[in-house]
Amino acid sequence: MIAELGQAALILAFVVALLQAVLGFAGVAVRDPVFHGFARAGAMAQFVLIASAFACLTALFVVSDFSVLVVAQNSHTLKPFLYKLSGVWGNHEGSMLLWALILTGYTGALALLGQHVAPRLITLTFSVQSLITAAFLAFLIFTSNPFARLFPVPLDGADLNPLLQDPGLASHPPMLYAGYVGFSITFSFAVAALIEGRVDARWARIVRPWALTAWTFLTVGIALGASWAYYELGWGGWWAWDPVENASLMPWLAGTAFIHSLRVMEKRDTLKAWTILLALLTFSLSLAGTFLVRSGIITSVHAFAVDPERGVFILGILILVIGGSLVLYGLRAGHLKPTGVFAEVSRESTLLVNNLFLAAACALVFFGTFYPLFITTVSDETISIGAPFYHATFIPMMAVLFLLVPVSGMLAWKRGKLGPIAKKLAPAFIAALVAGLIALWIAEREVVAGAIGSALAVWVGLGVLLDLKSRVKLFEVDLAASWARAKRLPAGIWGMIVAHFGLAVLIFAVTGVSAWKDEASAFLMPGQAFELDGYSIELVDVVRSDRENFVSQAGTLAISRDGRELGHMVAERRFYPVREMATTESAIRTRLDGDLYVTIGEGVEGRGWAVHAYIYPLAVWLWIGSALLTLGGLLALGDRGRRALTSRDLAKRKPGEKTGAETP
Structure with missing residues (x-):
């Protein structure tokens, strides 16, 4: 019954999307405000229906209803609860339903937050958005039905791909889709603007928060992946x-x-x-x-x-x-x-x-x-x-x-004028040159790439900080006055500065991980060790254990550096019997200057266990840089001065004044 309810919700959402698209375009043509009201109601109805369908599919995974094909192919009774949930979108049909959920979620959010956008523009936007929704719902209903039944019903499922049974993959697709699908709103606004034949600064203020939201989600999704x-x-x-x-x-x-x-x-x-x-x-x-x-x-x-x-x-x-x-x-x-x-x-x-x-x-x-x-x-x-x-x-x-x-x-x-800018950025240029020379001197290989990357990171990072210094007049006025100027800077400026500084951090991290990485491997018996860049990596033992839905072979490794003991790391190899697949769970020792990254492979009789170790300099800064980029997007999103038209904007307009968000 749950599957049939989900199927019905999908079909109803498809019908509503088609009606909203047709009636929306008709309402703009005949200039009837009744149609504008239906556009908002239709947007909310689509979201409620798709959310209901998604809830039904989630319930089917939670109770392990293997009479539904997608559940039988991507779940198992022994699978942990978290991966039963992530299994909802860890497959083709479920992921496309998630896509539709996020698509209608954005449309519903526009219905709630776009109250002050001119009726014709937003009605056209809803109509375009509904056409996109109808197309993807047709794809789900006719070629990728997530509620298709299976007969005969198997006793158990085929399990989820072991590579997807990971907390990172539980959150990565929703974030990525929120970015992908978020740009549908800006697309629909653009098509609506083309139909209207008018675009101006007010249109940009309406669209910019949606673009920043999608970009920020996409940044998070890429970083998680x-x-x-x-x-x-x-x-x-x-x-x-x-x-x-x-x-x-x-x-x-x-x-x-x-x-x-x-x-x-x-x-x-x-x-x-x-x-x-x-x-x-x-x-x-x-x-x-x-x-x-x-x-x-x-x-x-x-x-x-x-x-x-x-x-x-x-x-x-x-x-x-x-x-x-x-x-x-x-x-x-x-x-x-x-x-x-x-x-x-x-x-x-x-x-x-x-x-x-x-x-x-x-x-x-x-x-x-x-x-x-x-x-x-x-x-x-x-x-x-x-x-x-x-x-x-x-x-x-x-x-x-x-x-x-x-x-x-x-x-x-x-x-x-370039002259004053060159003078302000001279310290950044000198520091970048010095950083490049230092990198050229200390690196053992890939010296040119490492030097250029280091110089660029310092140039961008210090240049951004000098820009901030100039804006708040640091060292030009007293600290209290500089602090006051900093607090008055728009959130959009802070977003730009934080995001660009995050970009500098990413450049630095990519340079370290790519240009200066090192690796070594060996077959080890318990008690044996090998060296890598001053690290000593000793295999203590390997323990086999049966877990909930996989067999684990965990290798304990004693780590020391220059004679100083640093503790133990555990690298693991997992075998999933249902899928007959093996995965690697790496052991990572994270420091600000770099990661020690160790994996263990299969054992070979008479030789021991294959242990592979890597040094990834500055790896943690990949995630710090990504976080700063995301924070920059969020700060820019919070800039009240660049949000969509509000009632205050409308009140300031002269009588009869038209905007790019209104009917020409």
């Missing part, structure tokens, strides 16, 4: 340019460009057509990532292999959503005339260059991800594009972009 890969895959591979990793990076790059472009549009009422295009492309790249993961055309530890029918359905959604929006853009973008002008040397110019570099970097990742798939499709040839391609193209492009970060924040709007 990277941390899971780091400790779960057994070799510290936090980023390997996997196609599915690239699928999340592309909308993040486009979204970053979009947020910066929105700031220019909000401040100077220019770059209108470009900003709208970025809004369309960012969500389009999110959909492309969905196609990549759900179509079954790639093999990845992150991907769900599915049948071709589903891939064709998703491809159809892509063609309709992306193709339709780009056709509309081609027809209407010419009407978006900018009013702001700016000089070659100005903050607008540097942000435009920032956008171009981010767009080019996104295009590189797109090419590296999809070109091998294209070649495989049109010929019998199989090619792969891996890390060397990105190291030779993407990273140098980002390095040039990083040079502009401190400069952009200090330049004035409309017309700036």
